[in-house]
Amino acid sequence: MDNESNLRNERKRGSGVKVVYDILRDEILDLELPPGSPIDEVQLSERFGMSRTPIREALVRLAGEGLIDTLPNRSTMVSQIDFLNMHSYFDALVLMYRVTTQLAAKYHRPEDLEGVRALQAEFADAVEAQDALAMISTNAALHLAIAEAGRNPYFTSLFSRLLNEGRRILRLYYQSYNDRLPRRFVEEHDEIIAAIEARDTELAERLAREHAEQIVGQIQKLLVRGERLDIGL
Amino acid sequence: MDNESNLRNERKRGSGVKVVYDILRDEILDLELPPGSPIDEVQLSERFGMSRTPIREALVRLAGEGLIDTLPNRSTMVSQIDFLNMHSYFDALVLMYRVTTQLAAKYHRPEDLEGVRALQAEFADAVEAQDALAMISTNAALHLAIAEAGRNPYFTSLFSRLLNEGRRILRLYYQSYNDRLPRRFVEEHDEIIAAIEARDTELAERLAREHAEQIVGQIQKLLVRGERLDIGL
DNA sequence: TGTATTTATCTTGTCGACAATAAATATGCA
DNA sequence: TGCATATTTATTGTCGACAAGATAAATACA
Numbered sequence: 001m002d003n004e005s006n007l008r009n010e011r012k013r014g015s016g017v018k019v020v021y022d023i024l025r026d027e028i029l030d031l032e033l034p035p036g037s038p039i040d041e042v043q044l045s046e047r048f049g050m051s052r053t054p055i056r057e058a059l060v061r062l063a064g065e066g067l068i069d070t071l072p073n074r075s076t077m078v079s080q081i082d083f084l085n086m087h088s089y090f091d092a093l094v095l096m097y098r099v100t101t102q103l104a105a106k107y108h109r110p111e112d113l114e115g116v117r118a119l120q121a122e123f124a125d126a127v128e129a130q131d132a133l134a135m136i137s138t139n140a141a142l143h144l145a146i147a148e149a150g151r152n153p154y155f156t157s158l159f160s161r162l163l164n165e166g167r168r169i170l171r172l173y174y175q176s177y178n179d180r181l182p183r184r185f186v187e188e189h190d191e192i193i194a195a196i197e198a199r200d201t202e203l204a205e206r207l208a209r210e211h212a213e214q215i216v217g218q219i220q221k222l223l224v225r226g227e228r229l230d231i232g233l
Numbered sequence: 234m235d236n237e238s239n240l241r242n243e244r245k246r247g248s249g250v251k252v253v254y255d256i257l258r259d260e261i262l263d264l265e266l267p268p269g270s271p272i273d274e275v276q277l278s279e280r281f282g283m284s285r286t287p288i289r290e291a292l293v294r295l296a297g298e299g300l301i302d303t304l305p306n307r308s309t310m311v312s313q314i315d316f317l318n319m320h321s322y323f324d325a326l327v328l329m330y331r332v333t334t335q336l337a338a339k340y341h342r343p344e345d346l347e348g349v350r351a352l353q354a355e356f357a358d359a360v361e362a363q364d365a366l367a368m369i370s371t372n373a374a375l376h377l378a379i380a381e382a383g384r385n386p387y388f389t390s391l392f393s394r395l396l397n398e399g400r401r402i403l404r405l406y407y408q409s410y411n412d413r414l415p416r417r418f419v420e421e422h423d424e425i426i427a428a429i430e431a432r433d434t435e436l437a438e439r440l441a442r443e444h445a446e447q448i449v450g451q452i453q454k455l456l457v458r459g460e461r462l463d464i465g466l
Numbered sequence: 467t468g469t470a471t472t473t474a475t476c477t478t479g480t481c482g483a484c485a486a487t488a489a490a491t492a493t494g495c496a
Numbered sequence: 497t498g499c500a501t502a503t504t505t506a507t508t509g510t511c512g513a514c515a516a517g518a519t520a521a522a523t524a525c526a
Contacts, residue, residue, distance in 0.1 A: 092387035154325035
C-alpha cells in the first residue's frame with residue numbers, strides 16, 4: 001500500500017486513472033475483492049495517494065464493464081456473479097469460441113501464430129506444473145490471441161469480457177481444479193492451432209466448439225460441486 | 234441551449250451525468266455531431282450549465298463504448314466510422330441477428346411479444362410514411378426488443394452497440410434510403426415474429442439470417458454508391 | 467528570409483472543499 | 497417498552513480553481 005501511495009509525486013499526468021483501473025480490475029477478477037465488497041472512494045484515494053476525481057473516473061469505467069455496481073447516492077460494490085443465469089454465459093462463451101477461432105482460420109497472418117504458439121507453450125507449462133491459476137489466465141490469453149488474429153474487434157471485445165468473467169468464476173473453484181484432465185486441453189489447443197494454420201475454417205470451428213463445450217462441462221461440474229459444498233443458491 | 238443550461242437549479246442530484254450522456258450519445262448517433270467533431274469540456278459545461286466533473290464522467294462512458302476518442306492531454310473528438318473494416322461489422326451484425334432471434338424463439342414469454350408487435354406496427358407506419366429516419370430507429374428498437382426476449386444480456390448488449398453503430402452508418406445515407414424495397418422488411422418481420430411465437434428456433438434463425446443479409450446487402454449498396462458520390466476511400 | 471527557441475495560450479488532469487442524500491443513531495411520546 | 501420523528505454521521509455528487517502538457521504564436525538568431 002505504501003508502495004502505491006508513494007507514487008504520489010512520481011506519477012505522470014493522466015496515468016492515474018489507468019493505474020487505478022488496472023489494479024482494481026485485476027483485484028476484482030482475482031477475487032481479492034470478492035463480489036459484494038464495498039468500494040469506498042475516500043479509502044481508495046488514500047490508498048493510491050490521489051484525489052477522488054481520478055478514482056471516480058476509474059470506477060465509471062469499471063461500472064461500464066459491469067464489474068462494479070453503483071447505487072446512486074449510496075454505496076458502490078463489486079458486482080455479484082450471476083449464478084442463476086449462467087446458461088446465458090455459457091451460450092455466449094461457446095459461440096465466441098467458435099466464431100473467433102473460425103475467423104482466425106480465415107484471416108490470420110503467419111506472424112499472428114508466433115504469439116499464439118508462445119502462449120500455448122505457457123499454457124502447457126502451467127498444466128504440467130498443475131498451476132490452476134496460471135492455467136486459467138494463460139488459457140484466456142491464448143484464446144484472446146486467437147481471436148485477435150481473426151480481426152473482428154466486436155467479437156474480440158465481447159470474448160475478452162466473457163473470458164474475464166470466467167476468470168472470476170473459475171477462481172472461485174480453482175482448488176477443485178487440480179485434477180488430471182486438463183491435459184487433454186493442451187492437445188485440443190494444438191489441433192485448433194493446426195486447423196487455423198491450415199486455414200480450414202470448418203475444422204477450426206468444429207474443434208473450437210468441442211473444446212468450448214469441454215470447458216463449459218468442466219465449469220458446470222465445478223459449479224454443481226461448489227453449490228453443494230459452500231454456496232446455497 | 235438555454236433550455237439546457239436553465240435546468241441548472243432544477244436538476245436532481247446525480248442525474249447530471251446521465252443527461253449529458255444521453256444527449257451527447259443521441260447527437261453522435263444522429264450525426265448532429267459528425268465523426269471528427271471536437272468535444273470541448275468547458276464548452277459543454279457552459280452549454281449544460283454544470284461543472285466539468287459530470288461532463289467528464291459522461292465522456293468517460295462514451296469513450297468506453299467507442300463513440301468518442303480521447304487523445305491524452307489533448308483534444309477529444311467523435312470517433313470515426315471505420316469504413317475499411319466494415320466487413321467485421323457486417324459479420325457481427327448478421328450473427329447477432331441470428332442468435333438473438335433464435336434465443337427469442339426459445340426463451341420468450343408471451344408478454345414479450347406484445348412490445349415486439351407494437352414496435353413492428355411502428356416500423357410498418359414508418360415504412361408506409363417513407364420516413365427513413367423513423368425506419369432506422371424503429372427497426373433497431375424492434376430487433377432489440379426481440380433480443381431482450383431472448384434473455385441473454387451478453388448478446389443483447391453487443392447487438393445494441395451494433396445497432397447503434399448502424400444507426401450512424403445509415404444516417405449517412407438516409408437520403409438514398411427513400412426507395413420502394415423496404416416494404417419487404419415489414420413482411421419479413423412478420424414472418425420472424427410468427428416463427429418466434431411458434432417457438433420454431435430453426436426457422437426463426439434462418440429467417441433472421443436472410444433478413445440480416447438483406448439488410449447488409451442494402452447497406453452495402455448504399456455504401457458503394459456513397460463512396461462514389463461523396464467519399465474518397 | 468528561414469529556422470530554432472522562447473513565450474503565450476488553450477485544454478485537459480487533478481485537487482480540496484462544500485452540498486445533498488440516505489443510512490445510522492438518538493430523541494420524544496404513547 | 498415500542499414506534500414515529502428528529503438529528504447526526506457517512507458517503508457520494510458537484511463545484512471552482514490551479515497545474516501540467518501540448519499546440520500555436522512570437523521572438524531571436526543565422
